[in-house]
Amino acid sequence: MHLSESELILNSDGSIYHLNLLPEDVAQTIITVGDPDRVPEVSKHFDEIELKKSKREFCTHTGHIGKKRVSVISTGIGTDNIDIVLNELDALFNIDFESKTERNQKTELNIIRIGTSGSIQKDIPVDSVLISEVAIGLEGLLHFYKFSQSPFQINLQESLTQYLNWSSNNISPYVTIGNDYLLNEFTSSQTKAGYTVTNAGFYGPQGRRIRLSPTLNDFFEKLRAFRFQNNRITNLEMETAGIYGMAHILGHKALSINAILANRATGNFSKKPQKTIEKVIMYTLEKIEGLSS
Numbered sequence: 001m002h003l004s005e006s007e008l009i010l011n012s013d014g015s016i017y018h019l020n021l022l023p024e025d026v027a028q029t030i031i032t033v034g035d036p037d038r039v040p041e042v043s044k045h046f047d048e049i050e051l052k053k054s055k056r057e058f059c060t061h062t063g064h065i066g067k068k069r070v071s072v073i074s075t076g077i078g079t080d081n082i083d084i085v086l087n088e089l090d091a092l093f094n095i096d097f098e099s100k101t102e103r104n105q106k107t108e109l110n111i112i113r114i115g116t117s118g119s120i121q122k123d124i125p126v127d128s129v130l131i132s133e134v135a136i137g138l139e140g141l142l143h144f145y146k147f148s149q150s151p152f153q154i155n156l157q158e159s160l161t162q163y164l165n166w167s168s169n170n171i172s173p174y175v176t177i178g179n180d181y182l183l184n185e186f187t188s189s190q191t192k193a194g195y196t197v198t199n200a201g202f203y204g205p206q207g208r209r210i211r212l213s214p215t216l217n218d219f220f221e222k223l224r225a226f227r228f229q230n231n232r233i234t235n236l237e238m239e240t241a242g243i244y245g246m247a248h249i250l251g252h253k254a255l256s257i258n259a260i261l262a263n264r265a266t267g268n269f270s271k272k273p274q275k276t277i278e279k280v281i282m283y284t285l286e287k288i289e290g291l292s293s
């Protein structure tokens with residue numbers, strides 16, 4: 001099917017609309033970060049940087065770590081941006097920009113998020129590193145795509161939906177999972193594994209209260225107390241479920257690595273957020289260098 005110019009939008013230099021990138025600008029292994037200022041914090045560790053491009057909140061650096069070509073791209077905050085970043089990254093590889101048609105031979109990307117997050121369990125302290133084994137979306141992005149869930153995902157979704165009983169608040173959880181291969185490669189004694197909840201905001205949608213009154217007074221406590229086959233929800237952030245869901249339906253591998261900066265159960269915030277983020281960056285780059293695919 002030929003994509004019209006209103007669907008696959010290219011800039012005058014042939015680059016894709018929001019990311020401002022040409023197909024040759026991006027590596028098949030891509031680190032995503034929320035904060036554009038985190039991009040140089042990652043790429044300063046590359047052996048060489050071949051490309052730097054930016055538009056809006058989307059800043060990309062591409063280079064090499066050893067023999068591996070890697071890109072780091074900022075997504076900004078939220079799954080609305082994840083919709084843009086994942087669709088456009090996929091198009092750069094899997095759409096022929098000349099004919100504006102889908103390629104027969106697809107390229108599978110490695111998409112690895114280095115993000116920050118708040119723990120909701122007392123025993124997951126600030127400054128720990130948590131890999132999202134499962135990500136539960138409360139913000140709704142995946143409801144806009146045809147998306148099949150495994151029996152495990154359906155069971156967890158049904159159990160959580162019934163337990164939360166938030167459908168009258170228009171909250172309808174979906175369940176996504178991290179890629180098995182990447183989970184294995186990145187898990188070590190330095191990491192914890194968890195179930196991450198992704199939502200549409202930082203304050204009300206994460207149960208924070210500054211001046212506004214939440215509609216769900218028990219939001220935080222309810223998520224904290226949920227159990228599914230001895231598993232619990234560990235942390236809150238704003239992108240992972242969107243990344244996992246979109247990567248899965250587009251045929252890419254994805255993993256989300258969280259620097260835990262806040263502990264919502266104890267009320268603590270990290271005293272050394274930059275150091276903790278740097279620890280996660282170094283850990284991730286070391287693991288990426290060792291990936292075989």
Ligand SMILES: O=P(O)(O)O[C@H]1O[C@H](CO)[C@@H](O)[C@H]1O
Nearest residue numbers: 034035077115116237238239
């Ligand atoms: O640090 P990043 O990667 O932006 O991730 C987290 O931090 C932001 C909120 O402060 C949200 O994007 C959340 O997911």
Ligand SMILES: O=c1cc[nH]c(=O)[nH]1
Nearest residue numbers: 116117118237238262
């Ligand atoms: O509590 C937190 C900390 C970082 N990022 C979030 O989304 N929430």
